[in-house]
Amino acid sequence: xASDVILIGERSEIKPRPxxxxxxxxxxxxxxxxxxxxxxxxxxxPIAILIAFSFNSARTGATWQSFSLQWYERxxxxxRILEAAANSLIVATLATIGSVIIGxxxxxxxxxxxxxxxxxxxxxxxxxxxxxxxxxxxSLLIFFAAINLSRGIVTLVISHIAFCMPFVYLTMRARLADxxxxxxxxxxxxxxxxxxxxxxxxxxxxxxxxxxxxxLAFTLSLDDxxxxxxxxxxxxxxxxxxxxxxxxxxxxxxxxxISTLMLLLSIALVIITQLIQRRQRA
Amino acid sequence: xxxxGLMAPGAFWLFVFFFVPLLIxxxxxxxxRDRLGFPTPPLTLxxxxxxxxDIRFAPSISLAGGLTIRLFEGLYLELFxxxxxxxxxxxxxxxxxxxxxxxxxxxxxxxxxxLALFLVMIPFWTxxxxxxxxxxxxxxxxxxxxxxLSALGLEPIDLLFTPAAIMLGLVYGxxxxxxxxxxxxxxxxxxxxxxxANDLGxxxxxxxxxxxxxxxxxxxxxxxxxxFVPAIGSYITVELMGGGRTNLIGYAIAQQFSxxxxxxxxxxxxxxxxxxxxxxxxxxxxxxxxxxxxxxxxRRGRTWLRMSS
Amino acid sequence: xxxxxxxxxxxGLTGSTALLAxxxxxxxxxxxxxxxxxxxxxxxxxxxxxxxxYNWGNYIADSVLEKFKAEFGVTVKVDxxxxxxxxxxxxxxxxxxxxxxxxxxxxxxxxxxxxxxLEKINFDRISNFKHIDDSHKRLxxxxxxxxxxxxxxxxxxxxxxxxxxPEPITNWKQVTNWPEALRGKLGMLDDVRExxxxxxxxxxxxxNATDPAEINAARDLLINxxxxxxxxLTDSPSAATNIVAGDVFATQIYTNDAVNAxxxxxxxxYFIPGDVSTIWQDNLCVPKxxxxxxxxxxxIDFLCRxxxxxxNANEIGLGTPNVTALKQGLxxxxxxxxxxxxxxxxxLGNALEFLKKGDPQVDELYQRAFDEIKTA
Numbered sequence: 001x002a003s004d005v006i007l008i009g010e011r012s013e014i015k016p017r018p019x020x021x022x023x024x025x026x027x028x029x030x031x032x033x034x035x036x037x038x039x040x041x042x043x044x045x046p047i048a049i050l051i052a053f054s055f056n057s058a059r060t061g062a063t064w065q066s067f068s069l070q071w072y073e074r075x076x077x078x079x080r081i082l083e084a085a086a087n088s089l090i091v092a093t094l095a096t097i098g099s100v101i102i103g104x105x106x107x108x109x110x111x112x113x114x115x116x117x118x119x120x121x122x123x124x125x126x127x128x129x130x131x132x133x134x135x136x137x138x139s140l141l142i143f144f145a146a147i148n149l150s151r152g153i154v155t156l157v158i159s160h161i162a163f164c165m166p167f168v169y170l171t172m173r174a175r176l177a178d179x180x181x182x183x184x185x186x187x188x189x190x191x192x193x194x195x196x197x198x199x200x201x202x203x204x205x206x207x208x209x210x211x212x213x214x215x216l217a218f219t220l221s222l223d224d225x226x227x228x229x230x231x232x233x234x235x236x237x238x239x240x241x242x243x244x245x246x247x248x249x250x251x252x253x254x255x256x257x258i259s260t261l262m263l264l265l266s267i268a269l270v271i272i273t274q275l276i277q278r279r280q281r282a
Numbered sequence: 283x284x285x286x287g288l289m290a291p292g293a294f295w296l297f298v299f300f301f302v303p304l305l306i307x308x309x310x311x312x313x314x315r316d317r318l319g320f321p322t323p324p325l326t327l328x329x330x331x332x333x334x335x336d337i338r339f340a341p342s343i344s345l346a347g348g349l350t351i352r353l354f355e356g357l358y359l360e361l362f363x364x365x366x367x368x369x370x371x372x373x374x375x376x377x378x379x380x381x382x383x384x385x386x387x388x389x390x391x392x393x394x395x396x397l398a399l400f401l402v403m404i405p406f407w408t409x410x411x412x413x414x415x416x417x418x419x420x421x422x423x424x425x426x427x428x429x430x431l432s433a434l435g436l437e438p439i440d441l442l443f444t445p446a447a448i449m450l451g452l453v454y455g456x457x458x459x460x461x462x463x464x465x466x467x468x469x470x471x472x473x474x475x476x477x478x479a480n481d482l483g484x485x486x487x488x489x490x491x492x493x494x495x496x497x498x499x500x501x502x503x504x505x506x507x508x509x510f511v512p513a514i515g516s517y518i519t520v521e522l523m524g525g526g527r528t529n530l531i532g533y534a535i536a537q538q539f540s541x542x543x544x545x546x547x548x549x550x551x552x553x554x555x556x557x558x559x560x561x562x563x564x565x566x567x568x569x570x571x572x573x574x575x576x577x578x579x580x581r582r583g584r585t586w587l588r589m590s591s
Numbered sequence: 592x593x594x595x596x597x598x599x600x601x602x603g604l605t606g607s608t609a610l611l612a613x614x615x616x617x618x619x620x621x622x623x624x625x626x627x628x629x630x631x632x633x634x635x636x637x638x639x640x641x642x643x644x645y646n647w648g649n650y651i652a653d654s655v656l657e658k659f660k661a662e663f664g665v666t667v668k669v670d671x672x673x674x675x676x677x678x679x680x681x682x683x684x685x686x687x688x689x690x691x692x693x694x695x696x697x698x699x700x701x702x703x704x705x706x707x708x709l710e711k712i713n714f715d716r717i718s719n720f721k722h723i724d725d726s727h728k729r730l731x732x733x734x735x736x737x738x739x740x741x742x743x744x745x746x747x748x749x750x751x752x753x754x755x756x757p758e759p760i761t762n763w764k765q766v767t768n769w770p771e772a773l774r775g776k777l778g779m780l781d782d783v784r785e786x787x788x789x790x791x792x793x794x795x796x797x798x799n800a801t802d803p804a805e806i807n808a809a810r811d812l813l814i815n816x817x818x819x820x821x822x823x824l825t826d827s828p829s830a831a832t833n834i835v836a837g838d839v840f841a842t843q844i845y846t847n848d849a850v851n852a853x854x855x856x857x858x859x860x861y862f863i864p865g866d867v868s869t870i871w872q873d874n875l876c877v878p879k880x881x882x883x884x885x886x887x888x889x890x891i892d893f894l895c896r897x898x899x900x901x902x903n904a905n906e907i908g909l910g911t912p913n914v915t916a917l918k919q920g921l922x923x924x925x926x927x928x929x930x931x932x933x934x935x936x937x938x939l940g941n942a943l944e945f946l947k948k949g950d951p952q953v954d955e956l957y958q959r960a961f962d963e964i965k966t967a
Contacts (some may be wrong), residue, residue, distance in 0.1 A: 031386060033386065036382060044405060045420060045531045047413070049571075050415075054418075074816075077653075080671075094484070102295055103292065103534055106291075108288055109288035122295075127300075127560070132555065135535075140685050142303070142685070161299075162296070162299040165292065171462065174463050174466050208396075209466055215399060219406045223407075225410065229677070233689065234689040241671075247648065263404070266404075317949075320683055360966055361962075527824070533965075540953075542954055544954075
């Protein structure tokens with residue numbers, strides 16, 4: 001089982017030996033490409049199915065009948081579903097921003113400083129990931145009721161930040177573990193103050209990690225159902241909550257249609273942010 | 283103090299919106315249930331007793347569906363055990379698929395890397411339920427896989443509503459959680475270390491084992507935990523892909539909060555589940571706080587890896 | 592002559608606060624504790640601008656909501672839930688978040704009455720109540736009929752693909768002898784009580800049995816059936832999808848989903864087995880803490896108009912309790928003549944049982960038996 005890994009120091013035993021030609025590399029590369037290709041295919045086939053069914057005239061997702069745009073028409077005349085979709089996007093965006101900021105700060109603190117409670121915090125910070133969502137959802141509901149905070153977008157964003165932040169933290173810590181501080185030190189030797197160092201050296205170097213954790217947070221928030229269900233209020237239902245509510249009485253390919261639309265919107269959002277970033281760099 | 287400034291928002295958020303609610307839940311697990319299934323005093327250990335009361339020592343060996351050797355018997359014991367095994371297995375499979383992909387992505391020219399990241403995440407911007415229904419359809423008797431098989435003249439396979447389908451669903455859903463952290467670690471990996479190891483006479487396998495593995499272990503760890511834990515809790519995927527034929531602990535807990543309202547009991551199960559999972563992941567923690575880095579490795583020049591299960 | 596009750600616990604939010612809460616604004620007291628807050632209830636004839644309805648998914652025709660808005664100027668906003676327990680959990684743990692109307696099933700109504708979560712309805716304002724058939728009034732969950740108005744009802748029956756089974760099925764007892772050759776092709780409902788009701792009734796007990804011995808006997812029967820037939824346990828709409836796709840050949844299923852399945856696969860036969868079946872009824876209720884009880888009552892009255900009830904029922908495909916609508920021929924013939932949608936209740940007699948949940952001791956027994964079946 002590869003799930004446990006323990007690192008201990010030991011004496012190295014590598015003796016000098018004649019260098020062998022690694023014939024394996026070519027084969028390895030081919031295997032890599034193939035596996036990656038099939039994995040992406042595996043990831044996308046259900047998506048293709050999902051999109052295809054949004055154009056299916058049949059009601060259940062069992063058979064294909066004929067091409068039809070009726071579900072898209074129904075989506076656009078269904079105020080509830082549109083509102084739910086909008087709620088989802090708003091909450092996801094806000095939660096991503098919040099959790100990336102907080103999570104990155106936290107990761108920096110934990111990685112770069114030594115303090116007494118550090119070991120305890122290290123352990124504690126794994127807990128959020130371990131708690132089952134339903135537990136978190138219900139306890140948050142009770143909590144919000146106890147402090148008299150009315151349920152709605154605010155409680156949604158708060159809760160989403162709460163469960164996204166640990167994921168950001170873990171990803172950023174993995175990234176920070178090998179951060180080369182000498183670059184920062186060099187900048188400071190050259191006279192840059194802390195903020196400039198952070199902005200010009202640290203941040204760009206952390207960018208790949210920030211992007212992947214932002215993506216993670218956005219995805220988690222957009223798709224969250226269990227926690228959202230419990231902390232949502234009147235009129236602030238997110239899309240997953242809405243869709244789940246439809247299940248018991250029968251779903252229609254409307255949900256395929258709105259899902260496709262959301263997908264396109266999310267992609268557009270990300271492309272826009274990328275373009276903005278590129279412009280900033282240039 | 284800058285440390286406090288950095289820690290404060292995260293610590294606050296965690297404490298207020300996570301630990302406090304968790305304490306509430308722990309408290310509930312020691313309460314009794316009222317007529318409607320909601321928590322009410324008096325305090326009691328009944329909930330925990332209910333989980334363990336039927337555990338008895340009853341060794342048995344069965345060959346149905348693979349070799350099963352059982353030492354203890356008990357309804358919830360069975361549930362916990364099955365869930366942990368299934369999740370571990372799915373984590374392993376996910377790792378084997380994710381690693382080559384993350385490797386491939388990390389070695390792409392840097393201008394394509396972000397694109398690759400997006401391509402990995404995009405499928406997960408569709409709604410989870412709709413996506414799972416699509417996964418279901420993929421495996422159906424009249425779905426694309428079987429249609430393809432028939433076209434090739436092969437026998438259609440009955441995949442849906444089997445444990446294999448569950449595994450498929452779990453791996454599918456957790457792939458990005460394994461790929462992303464692995465990619466993050468691999469992306470900053472210094473490949474010259476491998477060359478150095480080769481120059482010292484190690485072949486690829488040894489170089490991998492002794493040089494690469496320790497250095498990417500933070501990502502490996504993060505990915506494994508981020509995959510294993512959701513796998514244990516994910517009951518919707520399990521239900522939809524498995525057709526309700528396999529019962530797992532996540533579903534049993536959800537039932538206590540929905541169909542059959544018994545919050546104290548559900549809380550007790552959740553707490554127990556969290557403790558077990560924490561212990562499982564707990565062995566990994568000492569390594570984390572040591573923070574091995576490439577530079578310290580060069581300085582020390584020695585590494586050692588032991589895999590244990 | 593008004594039965595406006597000024598109960599201490601929870602007359603709660605004023606209309607404006609509720610609207611603010613709906614916009615995610617000012618924090619509102621979720622569980623009013625014995626305040627006599629002035630509410631719009633005291634202003635006799637004023638309708639609120641908005642009525643928020645916590646309802647099942649796909650459970651109201653949009654055209655009906657539009658008509659209501661056109662006539663009364665009130666926008667009805669619908670939030671959806673998927674199960675009674677979800678709704679109950681939200682209300683109990685955090686109080687009424689601001690909904691003015693809810694649609695609990697029969698057993699949930701009695702639970703909520705017991706927990707003091709429902710307002711009494713002023714039936715003086717619901718003159719159209721007379722159109723509801725008497726068989727849907729004064730039922731076990733609301734014997735004095737002060738808290739609920741019947742909305743929809745349906746049954747749990749059995750559907751099968753007649754081209755896939757060697758011989759037609761006529762009762763559940765037959766199903767329990769599922770042939771080996773068809774292993775893996777049977778579907779059951781993933782519902783604690785519905786599943787166990789099958790075992791109980793086939794053995795001759797009531798679906799509401801409370802004797803652990805009976806429940807355990809039913810459990811054992813179902814475990815054996817699982818070993819024999821390896822049935823799936825899914826929700827009803829999934830059962831419909833499964834039978835249309837051919838992944839199961841027969842399944843336990845709710846009426847409305849069976850009707851949908853039939854529309855897509857004409858080979859599907861649906862019937863209400865004479866030895867085991869449950870009946871359920873969804874009701875309109877006004878929760879405590881509703882911003883405007885008056886608006887809710889006006890809306891309920893509107894829904895009870897025969898032509899409106901018919902329009903709704905035709906769209907949703909479930910049975911309406913509005914007997915006038917039936918008599919006036921307003922229900923679409925496809926549904927009105929379908930014995931599955933409008934079964935002959937009198938003829939089925941004892942077969943149709945309401946599943947009464949709510950006694951914690953008993954519920955625990957059932958839940959445990961269900962867990963054991965599922966884990967087997």
